Amino acid sequence: MTFRHRHLLGIEQLHPEEIRTLLDLADQYVDLNRREMKHSEALAGLTQINMFFEASTRTQASFELAGKRLGADVMNMAMQASSLKKGETLIDTALTLNAMHPDLLVVRHPHSGAVSLLSEKVNCAVLNAGDGRHEHPTQALLDALTIRRRKGRLHRLSIAICGDVAHSRVARSNIILLGKMENRVRLVGPPTLIPSGAADWGVEVFDDMAEGLKDVDVVMMLRLQKERMDGAFIPSEREYFHRFGLDAEKLAHAKDDAIVMHPGPMNRGVEIDGTIADDINRSVIQEQVEMGVAVRMAAMDLLARNLKAARAEQGVMV
Ligand code: ASP
Secondary structure (H helix, E strand, C coil): CCCCCCCECCCCCCCHHHHHHHHHHHHHHHHHHCCCCCCCCCCCCCEEEEEECCCCCHHHHHHHHHHHHCCCEEEEECCCCCHHHHCCCHHHHHHHHHHHCCCEEEEEECCCCHHHHHHCCCCCEEEEEEECCCECHHHHHHHHHHHHHHHCCCCCCEEEEECCCCCCHHHHHHHHHHHHCCCEEEEECCHHHCCCCHHHHCCEEECCHHHHCCCCCEEEECCCCHHHCCCCCCCCHHHHHHHHCECHHHHCCCCCCCEEECCCCCCECCCECHHHHCCCCCECHHHHHHHHHHHHHHHHHHHHHHHHHHHHHCCCCC
16 A cells, blocks of 8 residues: 555645545545445544634535545544634644544644644644645545546546635645646736745646646536635626636537536635536536545545554554
């Protein structure tokens, strides 16, 4: 098995071979999830705590389901409402957690780097479920699995990531992953939403959808991250949809069999036309959600194996 990490903090740390290992295992979990009996014992006896300091629908639900299907005891801590507001520091949170002896900790936090900091203070495997605008590794992995299954490969594809790249951890993790797997990545959006320096990331940058989408295999749309914007980055949502919202006319510039992706939550009529989002011949948005559960099962399974191996080496009973 090639997956040597104690935590899953970002795509940055992963080797292409490790990405393949994780996706291969996730493929097996897709099969399991489609059966009537969906249980495995991979995490039996282990405790998984989900700590979301920022709102989440898909990610939290799928981590919870993934843990339960693998037999873990899963607990969700309602962090938004509690300690952060009362001013508890991350270090205090970590000490509290250590006292509860979790084995897997799934964390989402509004600050870039906070999850990594926490991982240094706790005695368990940590999975980053999104930290600020930094990384969202399981999203990029589920996107990769969706692309690989739909396109039959995960290399030498032309992929356009469109919209609010500047504030998006999904874009960042995807750019890193797709680059590692040797794809051609294009960023398409208004210059105000494309980070300066993006041209140095080994991507091509466009501010016109017709040019940016020309002959691509995959169109990945991003939500406008209003919660991370201070000030106005677009003239108006109407104007934004007109120039950068994905509709049939703009999609016609991509390859005939190009797939449309969106990490959710979607703003219909802002970055994507509802008809495109619902078009089962083009949109793989629901499939992304399905792949999300399988990828999170694979990630937790691999980390649990490493955790058990490390504890066994230290002579700790597992
Ligand atoms: N759900 C994704 C995230 O947490 C994308 C988004 O919120 O736009 O980053």
